[in-house]
Amino acid sequence: MKKVFVTGGSGFIGTNLVQELRSRGCEVLNFDIQAPLEPRHQPYWRKGDILQREDLREVMEAFSPDWVMHLAGRAECDENTTVEEGYQANTDGVANLLHALEGAPPERLLMVSSQYVCGPGRQPDHDQDYFPATVYGQSKVITEQLTRNARLACAWTIVRPVNIWGPYHIRYxxxxxxxxxxxxxxxxxVPAPVRTYGYVGNVVWQMLGLLEAPAPAVDRGVFYVGDHPIRIDQWSLGFARALSGRNPPRVPLVAMKGIAKAGDAISRVTGKPFFLTSSRLQSMTIDYLSPIDATEALLGPAPWSLEEGIQETVAWFRARGKKEKA
Structure with missing residues (x-):
């Protein structure tokens, strides 16, 4: 049984991670400023802010973990801010975590970055070939650089999640x-672009597989976590059929652009994202590939298929809807 200190365990991936860790008998401490999405995880939650350096250090030292899994941070893309003003959790928060590790060095650290350290258009030539296309991506480049420069006493691994989906994804x-x-x-x-998606069950399985792998195989390594690239319509139409029982209509791109522009205006006025915006339409029409071959070569194929992931997610979504109506 491992003692696992998780930052950001109340979020989407974190909730699935805490659930899997508990099912494996691990002792878990979720350090997060937000309460858990899953009420059953309340006993494992300690409210805390990674921007509060000494509080983070004291809690981690008292827990004395075997593994540290750092998921906390700001994940949404906001191009109306800067790294310094909007993404301190991904920079200062990471620096605070690395400082805390000096007093309580674990066996392993898993640092969660993002595929967004490299924008669409091409795949990176090596682990430090950065070309972020968003402010969020820029902040995650700093996350990785801080980790590399920390001279940690433990084995560490950086993971770059792709476009992750599954139960507890509130925005989707x-x-x-x-x-x-x-x-x-x-x-x-339009012709369907190819993108790299990842069912959260597979991603959690890969993360834990990297922590369980021999240290020399993963220490100071960078691994993408997710599934093989697929055409976007395999994913979106799969969900549409599972949820509505039919294939959705295909609309000319010019009309979609008009809806997206209206969505941009509605989002600005209401402060809430419309279901279709220019940014979302772009993600529906351009390729975005991330290399997961190294992950699969080390761990083998992930256990859940696309169809199985959709079935589990739809079941969770419907159960959630029934609870909200009750």
């Missing part, structure tokens, strides 16, 4: 799955 629940369940989802009538 609100902006995609709800729309698809109502039969309102439409798909752009």
């Amino acid at each position: 629940s609100r902006e995609f799955w709800k729309i698809a369940a109502m039969g309102l989802y439409v798909h752009p009538d």
Whole structure:
């Protein structure tokens, strides 16, 4: 049984991670400023802010973990801010975590970065070939650089999640799955781009597999976590069929652009994201590939298929809807 200190265990990936760790008999401490999404995880939660350096250090030293898994940080893309003003959790928060590790060095550290350290268009030539296309991506470059320069006493591994989906993904629940369940989802009538998605069950399995792997195989390594690249319509149409029982209509791209521009304006006025914006439309029409071959070569194929992941996610989404109506 491992003692595992998780930062950001109340979020989407973190909730699935805490659930899996507990199912494996691990002792878990979730250090997060937000309460858990899953009420059953309350006993493992300690409210805390990674921007509060001494509080983080004291809690980690008292827990004395075997593994540290750092997921906390700001994940949404906001191009109306700067790294310094909007993404301190991904920079100063990481520096605080690395400082805390000096007093309580674990056996292993898993530092969660993002595929966004490299934008779409090409794959990186090596682990430090950075070309972020967003402010969020820039902040995660700093996350990785801080980790590399920390001279940690433990074995550490950086993981770059791709576009992750699955149970407890609240934004997809609100902006995609709800729309698809109502039969309102439409798909752009263009050749489907190829993108790298990842079912969260597979991603958690890969993360824990990297921690369980022999240290020399993963120490100071960078691994993408997710599934093989697929056409985006395999994913989106799969969900639309599972939720509404039919294929969604395909709409000319020019009409989709008009809807997206209206969505941009609605989002600005209401402060809430519309189901289709220019940014979301772009992600539906361009390729974005990330290399997961090294991960699969080390760990083998991930256990869940796309269809199985969709089935589990739809079951969770429907159960959540029933709870909200009750």
